[in-house]
Amino acid sequence: MQLRRADVVAGALILLDAEGLDALTMRKLAAQLGVQAGGLYWHFKNKSALLGAMADEIVAPLAAEPAPGSWDAQLTEFGHRYRQALLSHRDGARVVAGTYVTEPNTVRGGEMTMRILIEAGFPVERAGWAIFAAGYYVLGHCIEEQAQLAEGDWAERGAGLPDSALKEAFETTIRARPEERFAYGMELILDGMRARLGEARP
Structure with a gap:
């Protein structure tokens, strides 16, 4: 059976979940799919292009x-859906970060969020900036969240801090449920967006 582009992406995501992003190589993926490494390059000119397609598959729920x-x-809703999509694959946030792809799911999700903000009254330029700010927050939170899961309990890392408000904040933040921390951050961003929108209205 001829290897399809979708087969390569699916196989790459399986390998990602099993071994993580740092272990994902074109050679290892080709071996998993039972083809020569050169066969992958019929579909993707390099690993960066493959990562872009993987990122688009990861964010499919945003479409x-x-x-x-x-x-x-x-x-x-988009923010929480984005977080769940990134967390659905090992190192999912690291895969998506910095890809800037124009694949279908990514484009559709971007178009919908732009439409929502423009219809709310944001100018096009500021709507774009707002989406980037919110998107960076989700990505950053998920990168840290997945790192914490991979490396175990981070609470002990605060042991060397002097007794202070910083140490208390560190310990309570690390021990809090990640979804609660995430929701709080999303509300902070939305509070700022609401305020900016109010200032822009006559």
Whole structure:
């Protein structure tokens, strides 16, 4: 059976989940798929192109329309959906970070979030900046969240801190449920966006 592009992406995601991003190589992927390494280059000119396609598959849930509601409720839904998508694969946030692909799922998700903010009253340029700011928050949170999962309990890392508000904040932050920390951060971003939107309105 001829190897399809979708087969390569699916195999790469399986290898990612099994061994992590740092172990993902074109040679190892080719061996897993039972082909010569050169066969992969019919579909992807290099590993960077493959990572872009993997990123687009990871964010596929963002291509679905959000539930009806206010612009900030829809953006909140997108943020939580984005987090779940990134966490659905080992090192998923690291794969997506910095890819800037124009693959279908990524484009559709971007178009929908732009439409939501423009219809809310944001100028196009500021809507783009706002989406990047929110997206960077989700990516950064998930990169740290997945690192914490991979490396175990981080609470002991605060042991060397002097007794202070910083140490207390570090320990309570690390021990908090990640989804609660994430939701709080999303609300901070949305509070800022609401304030900016209010300032822009006559």
